[in-house]
Amino acid sequence: MTAEFGSTAWGRAWLRRLEPVTSAGPDPDRVRARGLARRAVRDLRIRDNQVSAVLSERGRDHAITLTVPAWSPDEVRTARRRLRSSVGPPGGLHEDLPDDLAAELETAGPRIAPDLGELTATSSTGPLRRAHLLAVCYALVQRVDEEPALAVRLRTPAIQDVLAPPAPARSSMVPLAELDPHDFYDPPPPGGSRPGLDSRSGGGGPRAR
Amino acid sequence: MTTSPQWTYLPDRACWFVWSPNGGVPAAPSPDLPSVRATTTLAVPDGDAVTPRDVQGVEVPLLAGWDWLGTRRADPADAGSLAGRTLLARDPTRSALPLPVAAHCAPTPDGGHVRTAAATRDDVLGALALLDGLRGGGFTGSLRGYQLAGVRWLAGRRSGALLADDMGLGKTVQALALIANHLDEAHLVVCPTSVTPTWRREAARHTPELRVLRDGEEPRPGTLTIVSYARLRRAPHPFGDRRWGIVVCDEAQQVKNPRTLAHRAVAGLDARYRLVMTGTPVENDLGDLWALAQLATPGSLGTRRRFHDRYVVPIQHRGSPSAAARLAALTREFVLRRTKAEVAPELPDRQVVDLPCPLSREQRRLYQAALDETFTDGLGTGRGRRASVLALVTRLKQICNHPAQALGQRGPLPERSGKFDRLVEMLDESLGGGTGCLVFTQYTSMGRLLVDHLGRRHGVTVPFLHGGLTSDARDRIAGDFQGGGGPGVLVLSLRAAGFGLTLTRASTVIHYDRWWNPAVEDQASDRAHRIGQAQPVTIYTLRTAGTLEDHIATVHERKRGLAEAVTSGGEAELLALSDDQLRDVLALRPGAPS
Numbered sequence: 001m002t003a004e005f006g007s008t009a010w011g012r013a014w015l016r017r018l019e020p021v022t023s024a025g026p027d028p029d030r031v032r033a034r035g036l037a038r039r040a041v042r043d044l045r046i047r048d049n050q051v052s053a054v055l056s057e058r059g060r061d062h063a064i065t066l067t068v069p070a071w072s073p074d075e076v077r078t079a080r081r082r083l084r085s086s087v088g089p090p091g092g093l094h095e096d097l098p099d100d101l102a103a104e105l106e107t108a109g110p111r112i113a114p115d116l117g118e119l120t121a122t123s124s125t126g127p128l129r130r131a132h133l134l135a136v137c138y139a140l141v142q143r144v145d146e147e148p149a150l151a152v153r154l155r156t157p158a159i160q161d162v163l164a165p166p167a168p169a170r171s172s173m174v175p176l177a178e179l180d181p182h183d184f185y186d187p188p189p190p191g192g193s194r195p196g197l198d199s200r201s202g203g204g205g206p207r208a209r
Numbered sequence: 210m211t212t213s214p215q216w217t218y219l220p221d222r223a224c225w226f227v228w229s230p231n232g233g234v235p236a237a238p239s240p241d242l243p244s245v246r247a248t249t250t251l252a253v254p255d256g257d258a259v260t261p262r263d264v265q266g267v268e269v270p271l272l273a274g275w276d277w278l279g280t281r282r283a284d285p286a287d288a289g290s291l292a293g294r295t296l297l298a299r300d301p302t303r304s305a306l307p308l309p310v311a312a313h314c315a316p317t318p319d320g321g322h323v324r325t326a327a328a329t330r331d332d333v334l335g336a337l338a339l340l341d342g343l344r345g346g347g348f349t350g351s352l353r354g355y356q357l358a359g360v361r362w363l364a365g366r367r368s369g370a371l372l373a374d375d376m377g378l379g380k381t382v383q384a385l386a387l388i389a390n391h392l393d394e395a396h397l398v399v400c401p402t403s404v405t406p407t408w409r410r411e412a413a414r415h416t417p418e419l420r421v422l423r424d425g426e427e428p429r430p431g432t433l434t435i436v437s438y439a440r441l442r443r444a445p446h447p448f449g450d451r452r453w454g455i456v457v458c459d460e461a462q463q464v465k466n467p468r469t470l471a472h473r474a475v476a477g478l479d480a481r482y483r484l485v486m487t488g489t490p491v492e493n494d495l496g497d498l499w500a501l502a503q504l505a506t507p508g509s510l511g512t513r514r515r516f517h518d519r520y521v522v523p524i525q526h527r528g529s530p531s532a533a534a535r536l537a538a539l540t541r542e543f544v545l546r547r548t549k550a551e552v553a554p555e556l557p558d559r560q561v562v563d564l565p566c567p568l569s570r571e572q573r574r575l576y577q578a579a580l581d582e583t584f585t586d587g588l589g590t591g592r593g594r595r596a597s598v599l600a601l602v603t604r605l606k607q608i609c610n611h612p613a614q615a616l617g618q619r620g621p622l623p624e625r626s627g628k629f630d631r632l633v634e635m636l637d638e639s640l641g642g643g644t645g646c647l648v649f650t651q652y653t654s655m656g657r658l659l660v661d662h663l664g665r666r667h668g669v670t671v672p673f674l675h676g677g678l679t680s681d682a683r684d685r686i687a688g689d690f691q692g693g694g695g696p697g698v699l700v701l702s703l704r705a706a707g708f709g710l711t712l713t714r715a716s717t718v719i720h721y722d723r724w725w726n727p728a729v730e731d732q733a734s735d736r737a738h739r740i741g742q743a744q745p746v747t748i749y750t751l752r753t754a755g756t757l758e759d760h761i762a763t764v765h766e767r768k769r770g771l772a773e774a775v776t777s778g779g780e781a782e783l784l785a786l787s788d789d790q791l792r793d794v795l796a797l798r799p800g801a802p803s
Contacts, residue, residue, distance in 0.1 A: 002517060002518050002522045004526075007518040007519075007522065008515075008518060008519070038527070044531075095535060096511060096515065096519065142523065142527070142529070143531065145518060145519065145523070146519050146520075146523050146529065146531060146532045146535070147519075147531075147535065171325075172324055172325055172327075172328035172331075173317055173322035173323065173324060173325065173328070174322055174323055174324075174325055175321060175322055176252050176258070176259050176260065176261075176316070176321055176322065176323065177258075179252070179259040179310055179323070180259075181254030181255070181256070181257060181258060181259050182254075183309070183310075184253070184254045184259065184309065184310045184311055184314075185215070185230065185288065185289050185290070185309050185310075185311045186289055186309050187289040187292065187293055187307050187308065187309050188305075188306075188307070188308075188309070
């Protein structure tokens with residue numbers, strides 16, 4: 001049966017930080033946090049090494065942000081070596097990483113998840129309660145289970161090539177945000193030079209905004 | 210801003226969309242040009258941004274529109290998109306593309322992009338080239354725009370795909386078009402026994418240059434072998450020992466269980482390309498999708514266990530939107546699914562599809578025995594003859610329906626009747642897909658067998674609306690169905706429920722057996738196809754090929770040919786025949802499929 005939290009080795013690596021084996025006895029905060037993660041945490045978003053979510057409890061919304069510490073340059077180098085030798089060919093499941101690799105990585109040095117005390121955490125409603133911090137972390141464990149590569153991305157903000165190469169740019173498409181509504185109906189000027197996107201649009205594409 | 214009608218190419222529909230930036234629907238571009246009113250989503254200016262919005266307009270088929278663009282005289286009042294498309298139709302190879310964004314502003318499936326002008330030009334030219342290639346390959350069928358787009362998409366997949374269009378949208382014709390482009394290879398279709406006659410008929414109709422092989426014939430380039438899942442499971446070797454061009458797995462929900470021999474037999478086939486087809490890629494569980502993807506593009510969804518952990522649990526157990534979004538993006542690469550509602554403008558309001566079904570061995574034996582017995586004993590004369598003929602016709606029709614009905618049994622039901630097995634497959638799809646479906650039969654006993662079987666198979670109560678019910682009970686059943694209650698399938702007696710009711714929740718109607726007068730069937734079909742129906746209605750008539758039911762179908766055609774005039778019933782016509790003529794009409798046709 002699939003574990004609710006920590007169904008992959010990457011999620012379990014985070015879970016170990018939330019539930020260290022050395023902890024003594026039941027922890028009421030953890031029990032409460034699991035419940036909150038199930039029913040009260042929403043809009044979990046991850047950008048670089050920042051995790052944000054809204055936790056709603058007793059009619060009140062708490063906007064919570066966690067910052068995950070990045071690996072040191074040495075740890076990044078080690079991780080890069082291990083990842084490149086293990087991750088499948090480009091075009092595979094870029095969001096997934098093999099479970100074996102998690103153990104291999106931790107043995108080699110870089111820890112997948114930091115200790116709770118290493119996280120920088122804030123709440124929009126004042127001091128952050130431990131149960132709330134744990135709840136967002138449990139929700140993060142589930143997200144890492146869904147997308148194990150996130151565990152690496154959280155530790156390597158602003159480094160593009162740690163994981164397998166990103167999918168090739170979709171040169172046949174233009175994001176809507178790059179379209180200019182003001183020349184939407186107008187043909188490109190003679191000579192076909194519109195700045196920015198000509199290579200994608202064959203000389204007749206949309207104008208960069 | 211221009212107010213002239215805009216010409217936008219819709220790659221997903223392989224058609225032109227003519228629309229007005231000011232709202233409203235522009236007139237058809239030319240009286241000679243086929244067009245149909247439609248609403249589609251385009252990325253259009255909205256304040257300082259370009260955002261997806263529903264836009265009304267008219268759709269024009271690709272080829273007709275291209276020919277018109279290439280021969281029309283340019284007008285200074287033309288919108289930029291029309292002027293640009295006109296220039297391109299005259300000279301498709303020109304290096305500078307004179308197209309404004311309005312000419313290629315159909316959003317991509319992720320909703321966040323549009324195709325570039327160059328990519329859209331390639332889409333248009335690619336679709337036109339595909340049409341040319343199909344003609345060259347002897348494809349005589351006619352593809353609707355979404356079907357052409359579908360074939361182009363399928364052809365663009367490397368080693369396989371899952372085609373999951375709704376029932377009735379023409380998956381078979383798209384598969385045949387894909388095959389027609391590769392007549393230099395031997396191809397294989399694996400399908401349920403009940404569907405094999407449909408494949409034979411459709412292949413003969415759309416791809417006459419593709420030779421459909423009989424049992425035991427050696428596959429060669431340009432041939433199509435059709436085999437049932439049951440036979441492949443029993444004897445996989447002749448099929449697994451060679452390399453095929455395209456292997457089509459039709460009604461693939463039948464082999465969704467990876468532990469079954471049938472699934473393993475299909476997975477063991479060696480093919481350049483695997484096309485897996487089903488109207489219900491997910492019947493009960495997301496795991497179904499993994500199993501079907503594993504047949505089409507092995508490994509594309511990772512291992513079964515990993516898929517379960519990363520997608521099934523997050524999506525089914527805790528409704529994770531992030532997992533659902535990632536799965537949608539991932540499957541977009543190899544799953545194509547269009548619903549009836551999405552392509553509604555291209556579908557006729559009312560479409561009748563004849564489905565020939567095979568005879569089981571038991572049906573063949575019973576049918577022949579009933580004929581032999583009656584004609585050996587003699588039909589008698591006068592009233593006695595009339596009673597004998599009518600009894601024989603009834604018995605033959607019941608045997609065509611199901612041996613259990615003819616023999617007064619309650620079961621077992623699977624794999625004894627081609628029509629029954631076909632119906633069950635269709636209803637599996639309907640129950641899984643959520644579209645409403647009406648099933649008409651003229652026999653109460655058959656209706657009971659159907660609802661009992663469906664109830665057991667799906668763990669639901671399928672209501673049966675027949676003449677033995679009180680009017681209150683009838684009203685309640687009809688009201689519940691129309692109000693969205695119950696499983697979405699309603700079995701009805703043709704004579705008792707074929708009139709007076711409004712059941713527009715259903716967009717699919719199935720006639721399980723044939724009544725002599727098409728007007729009676731039409732009246733029943735109109736329970737769904739009437740005012741209030743927002744979707745195209747597809748009407749399926751099941752026919753046991755090679756039997757009396759062929760004759761009934763012929764009678765229908767003839768009566769429709771008489772402008773649906775009221776003519777005498779088919780049974781009366783049978784009574785007027787001599788014994789020899791009658792036997793000739795009722796006899797099993799040589800080569801009746803089984």
